[in-house]
Amino acid sequence: MKLFLKVWRQDDRNDEGRFETHTLDNVSEDSSFLEMMDQLNEQLLEEGTEPVVFDHDCREGICGMCSLTINGLPHGTENSTTTCQLHMRKFDDGDTVTIEPFRAKAFPVVKDLVVDRSAFDSITQAGGFITVRTGSAPDGNALPVPKDDSDKAMDAAACIGCGACVASCKNASAMLFTSAKAGHLNMLPQGQAEKDKRVLAMVSAMDEAGFGNCRNYGECSAACPKDISLDYIAKLNRDHAKAKIKSIFA
Numbered sequence: 001m002k003l004f005l006k007v008w009r010q011d012d013r014n015d016e017g018r019f020e021t022h023t024l025d026n027v028s029e030d031s032s033f034l035e036m037m038d039q040l041n042e043q044l045l046e047e048g049t050e051p052v053v054f055d056h057d058c059r060e061g062i063c064g065m066c067s068l069t070i071n072g073l074p075h076g077t078e079n080s081t082t083t084c085q086l087h088m089r090k091f092d093d094g095d096t097v098t099i100e101p102f103r104a105k106a107f108p109v110v111k112d113l114v115v116d117r118s119a120f121d122s123i124t125q126a127g128g129f130i131t132v133r134t135g136s137a138p139d140g141n142a143l144p145v146p147k148d149d150s151d152k153a154m155d156a157a158a159c160i161g162c163g164a165c166v167a168s169c170k171n172a173s174a175m176l177f178t179s180a181k182a183g184h185l186n187m188l189p190q191g192q193a194e195k196d197k198r199v200l201a202m203v204s205a206m207d208e209a210g211f212g213n214c215r216n217y218g219e220c221s222a223a224c225p226k227d228i229s230l231d232y233i234a235k236l237n238r239d240h241a242k243a244k245i246k247s248i249f250a
Contacts, residue, residue, distance in 0.1 A: 001027040001088060004096040005040060007052055013108040013116075019098075029089040033076065034059060034066060036088055037099075053112040059084040061225065064160030067167070068113055069100040074164035074223045082162065082225045102167035106174070106210040117163050119209035120177060124161075126205035127198035128181045130190050149187050156184035158226040165220035165228070171212030176220040178206045179236035180228050186239060196243035203240050 003024045010017035024043065027036055034056050041051035057063040066083035070076035076086045091097065099113065107115040145153075159180035166172050182202050185191035191198070214233060221230045 001029055001091070001093045003027055003036075003091065004094075006096065006098040007040075007113075008100045009052070009112055010101075010109050012111060017109070027088055029087070031088050032059070032084055033068070033070070033086040033088065034084045053110075053114050055114050056084060061085045062160060064162035067102045067107075067115060067117070067163055069102060069167060071098050074102060074167040075162070075225055079222075080225055080227050082160075085225075102163050104163070104166045104172035104211075106172060107163060107166065115163070117161070119211070120161050120163065120174070122209050123174065123178055123202050123205045124181055127194070127201040128185070130185060130194060132190060132193060143189050145188060153184045153187040156180045156187070156228065156232055159184075159224075159228055160226060162225065164223040164225060166211065168219040168223035169212065169214075170217060170219070171215060173214040173220070174206050174209070174211040175214035175233045175236065176224065176228055176230070178202050179232035182239070183232045183235055186235075195239065196246055199236065199239045199243045200247065203236070 005022045005024055006019045007022060008017060009020050022040060022043070024036070024040055027039065031039070034054075037052065037054055044051050055065040055067055057065040059066070061082040061084060064082070066075070068075065068083045070083065070086070075081060075083045076090070078086055078090060101107075101109050101113045101115045104115075106119040107117055110116050157180075159177060161177060163177070165176040166174050182199055185198065186195045216230070216233070218230060221228060
């Protein structure tokens with residue numbers, strides 16, 4: 001397979017950046033998108049050119065590191081798929097593929113295709129945890145959890161923090177990420193004690209990090225490789241409104 005690649009190159013967050021065009025031959029249809037990027041970098045090294053910097057880690061769709069915008073869409077055109085799980089058989093011989101970093105003010109470019117997503121860390125640090133001691137495993141499992149609640153909590157916990165929701169949103173909102181991180185704890189008995197405090201702190205951290213407001217367009221859920229539902233945003237809004245009222249009359 002022969003591909004024509006338009007790759008974004010940027011020295012640092014202060015550089016204006018530019019597209020570079022490269023031709024890549026003999027791309028295997030069975031290779032993943034990141035393996036294709038490896039092949040491109042090997043070609044660049046042979047040419048004496050600096051390789052393209054991009055994020056990756058597990059390459060199993062778990063870590064959320066592979067934050068690439070492919071042909072204008074975070075992680076590419078395949079639904080429920082991370083960049084590392086996207087295979088080149090989804091492209092045709094002779095295709096032009098445009099590769100960019102995630103675009104968001106809260107995700108400044110570090111270099112080339114790598115963005116700084118530490119703003120997500122500030123949201124998680126604000127309340128994505130519980131301080132109650134659950135004891136050993138048997139003690140922690142001694143509290144019954146309704147099946148419906150546990151299923152919803154697990155669905156929310158599937159969020160890998162890749163940032164595709166932010167990159168796909170017109171306002172660069174982090175509501176889907178924040179609602180998933182807060183929701184999976186708020187739905188469990190162990191997370192109830194700090195529910196109000198958690199919601200207020202995480203939403204405040206989200207706003208301070210520079211993310212935009214949610215308009216419920218739904219691009220975030222459509223781009224999410226783990227299919228996190230918009231229902232969690234609705235729940236976060238309800239929980240936040242209740243917590244805000246309680247704080248006023250406390």
